Amino acid sequence: MKMTTATVRHIEHMELPPRISEFRRFLRVFLSRKVVIFGSIIILALLLIAIFAPLIAPHNPTQQNLWETLQESSGKHLFGTDHLGRDVLSRIIYGSRISLAVGIVSVGIAGCFGMFLGLLAGYFGGIVDTVIMRCIDALLAIPPLVLALAIGAALGGGLGSVMISLGIALLPTYARLIRGQVLSVKQTDYIMAARVVGCSDLRIIMMHVFPNCLPPIIVLVTLNLGFAILAEAGLSFLGLGIAPPAAAWGAMVNDGYKYLLTNPILSFAPGLCIFLVVLAFNLVGDGLRDALDPRLRGTI
Amino acid sequence: MVQMLEVRNLRTQFKVDNGIVQAVDGVSYHIDHGEIVGIVGESGCGKSVTQLSLLQLISSPPGKIMGGEALFEGVDLLKFKSDSEQMRKIRGGNIGIIFQEPMTSLNPVLTIGQQIVESVMLHLKMDSAAARKHAVEQLKLVGITDAEQRIDNYPHQFSGGMRQRAMIAMAMACRPKLLIADEPTTALDVTTQAQILELLKDTVKHFDTSLLIVTHNLGVVARYAQRIYVMYAGRVVESGTSNDIFANPRHPYTIGLLKAVPRLDEPKGHKLVPINGLPPSLINRPPMCAFLLRCSYRTEKCYQEPWPELKVVDGQHCVSCYVDLPAKKLGSGGNVTILQLMNTAGMKDPSAELSDIVASTVSQKDQLTNSTYQSSEEILLEAKNLKMYFSGTKGFFKHEAAQIKAVDDVSFKVRKGETLGLVGESGCGKTTVARCILQLYSPTGGGIHFEGRNILGQPKRGLRNMRRRVQLIFQDPYSSLDPRQTAGSIIGEPLKVHKMVASKQEYSHRVAELFEMVGLDPSMEDRVPHEFSGGQRQRIGIARALATNPSLIVCDEPISALDVSIQAQIINLLEELQEKLGLTYLFIAHDLSVVRHISDRVAVMYLGRIVEITDWKSLYENPLHPYTKALLSAVPIPDPFVEEKRERIILRGEVPSLLNRPTGCCFHPRCSEAIEDCSSIVPTLKNVGGGHEVACIKM
Numbered sequence: 001m002k003m004t005t006a007t008v009r010h011i012e013h014m015e016l017p018p019r020i021s022e023f024r025r026f027l028r029v030f031l032s033r034k035v036v037i038f039g040s041i042i043i044l045a046l047l048l049i050a051i052f053a054p055l056i057a058p059h060n061p062t063q064q065n066l067w068e069t070l071q072e073s074s075g076k077h078l079f080g081t082d083h084l085g086r087d088v089l090s091r092i093i094y095g096s097r098i099s100l101a102v103g104i105v106s107v108g109i110a111g112c113f114g115m116f117l118g119l120l121a122g123y124f125g126g127i128v129d130t131v132i133m134r135c136i137d138a139l140l141a142i143p144p145l146v147l148a149l150a151i152g153a154a155l156g157g158g159l160g161s162v163m164i165s166l167g168i169a170l171l172p173t174y175a176r177l178i179r180g181q182v183l184s185v186k187q188t189d190y191i192m193a194a195r196v197v198g199c200s201d202l203r204i205i206m207m208h209v210f211p212n213c214l215p216p217i218i219v220l221v222t223l224n225l226g227f228a229i230l231a232e233a234g235l236s237f238l239g240l241g242i243a244p245p246a247a248a249w250g251a252m253v254n255d256g257y258k259y260l261l262t263n264p265i266l267s268f269a270p271g272l273c274i275f276l277v278v279l280a281f282n283l284v285g286d287g288l289r290d291a292l293d294p295r296l297r298g299t300i
Numbered sequence: 301m302v303q304m305l306e307v308r309n310l311r312t313q314f315k316v317d318n319g320i321v322q323a324v325d326g327v328s329y330h331i332d333h334g335e336i337v338g339i340v341g342e343s344g345c346g347k348s349v350t351q352l353s354l355l356q357l358i359s360s361p362p363g364k365i366m367g368g369e370a371l372f373e374g375v376d377l378l379k380f381k382s383d384s385e386q387m388r389k390i391r392g393g394n395i396g397i398i399f400q401e402p403m404t405s406l407n408p409v410l411t412i413g414q415q416i417v418e419s420v421m422l423h424l425k426m427d428s429a430a431a432r433k434h435a436v437e438q439l440k441l442v443g444i445t446d447a448e449q450r451i452d453n454y455p456h457q458f459s460g461g462m463r464q465r466a467m468i469a470m471a472m473a474c475r476p477k478l479l480i481a482d483e484p485t486t487a488l489d490v491t492t493q494a495q496i497l498e499l500l501k502d503t504v505k506h507f508d509t510s511l512l513i514v515t516h517n518l519g520v521v522a523r524y525a526q527r528i529y530v531m532y533a534g535r536v537v538e539s540g541t542s543n544d545i546f547a548n549p550r551h552p553y554t555i556g557l558l559k560a561v562p563r564l565d566e567p568k569g570h571k572l573v574p575i576n577g578l579p580p581s582l583i584n585r586p587p588m589c590a591f592l593l594r595c596s597y598r599t600e601k602c603y604q605e606p607w608p609e610l611k612v613v614d615g616q617h618c619v620s621c622y623v624d625l626p627a628k629k630l631g632s633g634g635n636v637t638i639l640q641l642m643n644t645a646g647m648k649d650p651s652a653e654l655s656d657i658v659a660s661t662v663s664q665k666d667q668l669t670n671s672t673y674q675s676s677e678e679i680l681l682e683a684k685n686l687k688m689y690f691s692g693t694k695g696f697f698k699h700e701a702a703q704i705k706a707v708d709d710v711s712f713k714v715r716k717g718e719t720l721g722l723v724g725e726s727g728c729g730k731t732t733v734a735r736c737i738l739q740l741y742s743p744t745g746g747g748i749h750f751e752g753r754n755i756l757g758q759p760k761r762g763l764r765n766m767r768r769r770v771q772l773i774f775q776d777p778y779s780s781l782d783p784r785q786t787a788g789s790i791i792g793e794p795l796k797v798h799k800m801v802a803s804k805q806e807y808s809h810r811v812a813e814l815f816e817m818v819g820l821d822p823s824m825e826d827r828v829p830h831e832f833s834g835g836q837r838q839r840i841g842i843a844r845a846l847a848t849n850p851s852l853i854v855c856d857e858p859i860s861a862l863d864v865s866i867q868a869q870i871i872n873l874l875e876e877l878q879e880k881l882g883l884t885y886l887f888i889a890h891d892l893s894v895v896r897h898i899s900d901r902v903a904v905m906y907l908g909r910i911v912e913i914t915d916w917k918s919l920y921e922n923p924l925h926p927y928t929k930a931l932l933s934a935v936p937i938p939d940p941f942v943e944e945k946r947e948r949i950i951l952r953g954e955v956p957s958l959l960n961r962p963t964g965c966c967f968h969p970r971c972s973e974a975i976e977d978c979s980s981i982v983p984t985l986k987n988v989g990g991g992h993e994v995a996c997i998k999m
Contacts, residue, residue, distance in 0.1 A: 189780035196738055197794045197844065198767035207793075211784045294783050294828040 030291040039283030042276055050096040059087035061094040062245045070263050079269045082255065091247035092270055098242060099249040102163055102232040103225045103277065109167025111221055114174025119213075121175070122182025123205055133179065136172045144169040145231055152240040162241045166228050177220060181213035215289050222285035226278035249274050302374045304510050305354075305478055306330040310368035312346075312353045315361060319584040323349040325534035326368070328610075331478065336504065336511045338521030338542070340557075341531035342579055342863045347514050350531075351480050355391055356382040373477075393423040396471030396509075398464070400483035406455040406463055412439070413451035416470045423474040438469040441506075442499060461492035461954050465499065472503055479504060482514045489725040490890060491951045494934035497524060498950060516864055518561060519936030522546055523943045527616065530554050533580050533590035536610060540617035542940045550619040552595045560868035562897035564935055565942055568916065571875075572897070574868035578833050589621070594865075597623045680751060680884050681714040681737065681852055687745035688732050704958045706732040708908040709746070711985070714852070719878065719885040721899030721916070723892055723931070725955050729908040730888045734854045737886070738772055739763060750852070768798055771845035775857035777837035781829040787840050788825030791815065794847040814843040818873060835866035842873065846881070854886045859894065871898060892935045896920050904928050907958065907966045910985065914992035924994045926971045965997065973998065 031037055049056060058078075065085035073080045079088035121132040139147065148162075148169035155161035185191065186209065194204045233250020235241040242248050249270040256266030312324040324346045331337045341347045352358050354370035354377055370377040372390065380386045391397070399405040407415060416435035420426055426434060432451070439447035442465040455463055464484065471479055481500060485493035501524055504511040513521060521528055521542065528545045530538040530553065538551040549555045556575040577594040587606040592598055601622050610618040688707040707729045714720045722730050736743045739755065747754050755766050774780035781790055792811045794800070801807040812822035818839040829837055838858065845853050855874065859867040875898065877883060889895050895902055896916055903913040904927065912925040923929045933949045952970050956962060962969050968978035977997055985993040 189774050189776055190782040192740060193772070193774060193780050193841075193844065194782075194793070195740060196767065196772045197848070198764050198797050199793065200797075203797065207785070208782050212782070292784075295830050 026291050030287050033287060033290075035283050036287030039280040039287070042280035043284060046096055046100060046273075046277060046280075049093055050100050053093050053097055057087075057090040057093045059090040061086060061090040061247045063087075070259060070266075072263070073265060080263065080265050082252075082266055083259065088252075088266060088269055091252060092249070092273060095247040095249045095252060095270065096273065098159065098246065099229050099232065099274070100277070102159070102166065102248070103229045105163045106166035106228045106232075107170065107221055107224045109164065110170035110174055110224065111217065113167070114171040115178050115210075115213075115217065117171075118175040118178030119182055119205055119210065122179040123186060123201070123209060129179075132175070136175045139168070139172045140176075144227075145234060148231060148235060149238065149240065152235055157240050157243070159242060162232055162235050165235070165240075166231055169231075170224055170228065173220065173224075174217065177216055178213050181216065182209055185209050185212045211292075214292065218285045218289050222278070222281040225281050226274060229274050229277065303330045303371070304333050304335075304373065305512075306369075306371040307350070307354055308369040308371070310350060310353055310370060311366040312349055312358060312363060313366055314363050316583065321582045322534055322585060323363075323582060324353055327531070327534070327536055329529050329536065329539065331510045331512055333477075334504075334508050334510060335527065336501070336513065336525050338525030338528045339512065339514045339531060340516065340518060340521055340528060342516055342865060344579060344582070345531045346534040346582075347531050348482050351397075351482060351512070351514060354378070355395065355397070355480075356380070356387055357391075389423070392419050392471075392476075393474050394477050396474065396476035396479045398467050398471050398479070398481040398484050400486050403455075403460070403463065403487070405467060408455050411452050411454055412458065412466050416451075416466075416473050419470060420473050435469070435473060438473045439466065441472075442466070442469045442503065443495075444469070459954050460488055461496065464488060464492075464496050468496075468499060468503060472507065472509070475507060476509060478510045478512065480512045480514070483516070484513065485520065486515070486517070489955070490892070490934045491725060491930060492954060493520075494936075494948070494950055497936075500524075517936065518546075518557060518864075518938035522938045522940050523936050530557075533585065534582060535590070535607065535620065536618075537591070537620045538618065539610070540615075544614070544617040546939050547941065548614075548617070550613055550617065550625050551621050552597045552623070552625070553591050555625070556594075556596075557864060558938060560865055561938060562868075562871070562893045563939075564893050564896060564920065564932065564937055565939070568896070572868040572871055574872055575865035576869075578835065579863065579865070597621075597625065599623055678716040679713050679749075680716040681886070682712070682749040683733070683737070683746065684711050684749065685746040686710045686733065686736060686743055686748065688729075688736050688741055689744040702959055705908050705961065706958060707736065707743075710905075710908070710910055711746075712903055712910060712913060714884055714886055716851070716884055717878075717882055718900040719887050719898055721895035721902040722886060722888045722905060723890060723895050723902060724905035725890065725931075727907075727955055727958065728905040730905055731856055732908075733905075734772070734856050734886065734888055737854060738770060739766065764798070768794075768848040769850050770852045770854065771848065771850040773838075773841055773845050773853060773855045773858045776861050777834050777841055778829075778861075780841055781837055783829055786826045786828055787815075787820075787832070790829070790840060791825075791843045791847055794844065798848055800848065810847075814847055817846060817877070818843045819869075833866075834862050835869060838862060838866075838870055839873065842870075842877070846877065849881075850883070852884045852886065854888070856888045857890070858887075860889065860891065867894075874898065892931060904931065907955065907961055909966065909995065911967065911995045912993065913985065914990075918990065918992045922992075924988065924992065924999060925967075925996050926973050927967050930970075930972075965995075 063086060065081070067085065068081050069083055069085040071077055071081045077087050077089065079092065081087055082091070117132050117136065121129040148165040151165035151168055152161050155164060191204060191208055194208050199207070230250050232241055232248060233254050236248060236251045237254050242251065252270040253267050253274070256263070256270070259266050307330070308328050310324055310327045311322070314321040314323055327346070327350050329337070329339070339347045339350070349358065353365050356365070356377070358365065365378060368378065372394065377387070377390060406412070413432060413435050416438060417428060417431040420431040420434050421428065424431070424434070436447045436451055439451060444450055444462060444465055458466060484500065485496050488496060497520065500511060503509070513525060515521060525542050528540065528542050529536050530545065530551065532553050538545065538549070538554045545554060546558070549558055553575070556573070559573040560575055562572060575594050580590045580593070589595070589602055589607045592602050595602070599622065605622065608620050608622050610620045612618050686707055687705070687709060690704045690706055691702070710729070710733060712720065722733065724730055732741065735741045737748055743756060748756055750766060750770065755762070788811055791814050792807060795807060795810060801810055811825060815822040815825060820836060820839050820843070829840065832840065858874070859870050862870060871894065874885070878885060885898070887895060887898055899916050901913065901915045902919045903910050904919070904925065905911065906927050912919065912923070912928045919928065920932065923932055930949045930951045933947065934951070937943055937946070949972065956966070956969065962979070964979040964981055965971070965983050968974040971978065975998070981997050983995040983997045985995045986999055987993050988999055
């Protein structure tokens with residue numbers, strides 16, 4: 001034992017800025033880019049609008065007024081009125097409830113179940129992989145909108161069935177993407193190290209495999225949101241989604257296109273909202289990916 | 301007389317996000333006709349960038365050559381534009397280049413022949429038929445058999461060594477006046493390394509070409525180079541003839557490097573003296589000597605003055621250091637010189653202390669090895685007739701096409717508290733043995749007894765218990781740590797998994813203790829692996845392995861991915877931990893000097909079988925198997941005096957594929973002592989006395 005005490009031991013120090021808490025570091029990186037702050041503000045604002053719609057909306061969104069159809073933008077009706085004389089602004093405000101819900105829930109369903117299946121297939125391989133992936137292949141063979149239509153028809157109409165059918169239609173992409181990620185992460189030394197340490201499969205999947213598969217998923221989620229909102233319009237148009245008097249952005253774009261030349265604001269206003277949602281989620285997704293990337297630590 | 305190549309005051313820098321990297325900072329060197337010159341340094345010291353700069357192969361931006369001259373036969377190459385006619389004539393024409401990675405430096409979609417013919421037609425203005433004939437001659441010259449047929453092969457059909465031969469053929473095909481070999485053998489096995497270096501030497505001699513070897517391996521240059529330049533942080537810190545450098549090193553960095561490398565010819569038990577600290581970051585470097593903070597000879601002056609210029613100390617010997625280390629002309633280089641030098645030079649400062657430690661360690665380690673040797677007969681791990689076969693399947697119905705016997709009937713014992721070294725060339729099954737022991741593979745046959753119990757085929761709970769007792773240290777410190785976990789949670793994970801701590805306080809206390817045990821600051825626990833250097837990452841890996849208080853640690857090439865000056869730190873750490881915690885190591889490595897340094901007993905593997913196993917002393921002093929002999933003789937020793945006297949056995953050919961293992965003794969096609977029976981009789985391990993077991997029918 002004498003030797004160990006005699007040996008000059010060097011504790012290595014690193015000259016780096018003092019450490020802050022994990023959450024504050026995350027926030028600092030996340031909010032370090034202006035566009036990310038911009039995106040976050042848009043999402044936050046839209047969520048608030050959706051929640052407090054009855055308080056904000058100047059008119060009843062379903063109240064028809066056939067004396068005031070297809071009006072231009074004015075002080076009374078900021079975005080004008082539609083062919084039934086309903087106030088477009090109020091309809092957009094109420095529509096945000098359905099559109100955001102459909103977008104977020106259906107992508108959420110696709111993401112959760114897709115990633116779950118992909119993780120199982122990729123991690124365990126063999127027969128589990130074959131069974132799951134052949135089912136996924138079968139789903140992929142049908143175009144997503146047609147698939148959603150079929151599932152929606154089977155489930156019957158209504159908001160819930162639209163969300164579920166869109167979720168299932170989007171699911172295969174997630175499963176495939178994450179399975180590929182898992183296959184490459186599984187080969188790394190740190191997964192083997194976790195096995196040597198004695199981690200259970202569940203722990204390895206949750207602690208080591210999943211976090212390292214996440215970045216491409218974040219990108220896919222932000223891209224899919226817009227698709228889900230528009231697809232809801234398609235389904236509603238075919239009578240599977242929301243019943244006519246209720247407002248949803250996709251349906252409003254659809255209704256308004258007949259008056260595109262005379263009254264373009266009918267389509268443009270809800271279209272702009274969809275654009276803003278997709279853009280905002282994209283920006284936030286970028287920020288999220290950077291904030292979670294350990295390689296960018298210390299540089300931002 | 302005009303020198304072949306003279307580089308004067310070359311400066312290259314790279315612009316990065318947070319500053320400027322001064323990669324080459326005023327480097328000057330020269331090469332004469334027919335001379336072999338070595339440039340030595342650790343990774344990131346600018347040795348390769350220097351060569352790329354003078355050939356103008358630096359990608360720009362971010363790189364930029366800021367100044368200096370590169371006179372090739374009196375003409376300044378830096379005056380030409382990078383893509384000018386003249387430069388293209390120089391590159392591949394007058395100056396040939398061989399890169400480190402033979403896997404990526406050949407184009408996989410062109411045949412070997414097409415690639416040689418292309419450059420021959422371009423530079424020697426031959427027609428395609430003549431160029432092809434020329435290419436075949438070149439391939440023959442570098443020792444590729446059946447060159448006429450193999451010229452139409454694609455790179456993937458060549459083995460690593462053959463690809464490097466093809467690279468040499470390609471570089472030499474246009475009869476360059478200078479050949480630059482950038483780490484030509486780093487990716488190769490030690491026996492192949494010896495072949496390639498011999499080939500390089502003979503080829504340049506044959507064509508009267510000058511050769512510049514760029515390497516981090518001091519042993520490689522000791523054997524071949526006439527003059528050596530030692531680089532550190534973008535500068536040449538010492539230059540001279542190889543006798544000057546090895547027998548009488550004058551720069552603290554060179555001295556440090558020589559002390560940090562274990563050697564085949566040093567007394568066992570000699571503790572390595574690592575260079576402390578980390579290589580400096582080259583971004584916005586302060587003007588002082590870059591080695592300052594790691595130097596044990598530093599004085600006040602070093603802190604105040606800028607980096608000293610190279611000054612001549614003796615003939616061709618130049619050093620860039622303010623501290624005048626005493627020169628000693630000693631007959632034979634090596635240890636004695638270094639130790640003596642340390643003693644004489646160390647009067648002023650910490651190295652006196654260091655040499656005391658060295659002396660005390662030598663005696664202690666000797667005692668220790670002797671005592672462990674006699675006392676501990678308890679067997680901790682025993683592999684009995686271990687077999688691991690992988691089957692390759694083919695076609696739609698997955699019928700078995702071939703069986704790869706990665707480990708074939710391997711038996712060995714590891715006693716408690718000892719280190720068993722496992723050596724062999726790549727592909728000999730070392731890592732497979734390790735993975736079988738760790739139950740990452742389920743062996744095809746045989747048994748593994750750990751602490752007296754067979755651990756194969758036991759239920760999950762037993763496996764988890766075993767995982768606590770047997771741990772692994774990985775080769776690559778970069779890929780073996782989860783990039784998204786903090787250092788603290790990586791080290792603490794085993795504690796949580798095995799529920800070894802009762803409370804949060806105990807957990808953080810234990811994690812901090814583990815950090816300190818491996819020489820890391822516990823305050824770094826919430827940093828992610830990316831923020832650590834290679835050596836520090838390896839320490840984290842070691843701490844993770846120690847967390848469960850294992851009794852056996854399998855070290856799978858734990859230092860081969862690290863820089864020379866860091867390797868010694870890790871070896872010392874492993875030795876210290878072994879002593880303190882009574883650990884048993886199974887130490888897998890291809891570097892025989894390191895294995896000799898750390899092991900009590902050594903097993904040599906070849907193609908999935910153990911060919912020789914004994915205590916380190918008999919193995920290194922009296923190797924009996926021809927393969928062991930060849931391996932040992934292939935290891936370069938960083939000392940030109942010793943190298944001159946050494947007798948060398950160069951192995952023929954390369955390790956055969958496991959798919960077509962030779963009949964009988966699988967080493968017989970390469971063996972210089974093979975007799976007829978060798979091809980039919982499979983030799984088994986025979987005890988030849990004193991626990992020395994050899995698998996050779998001639999014993």
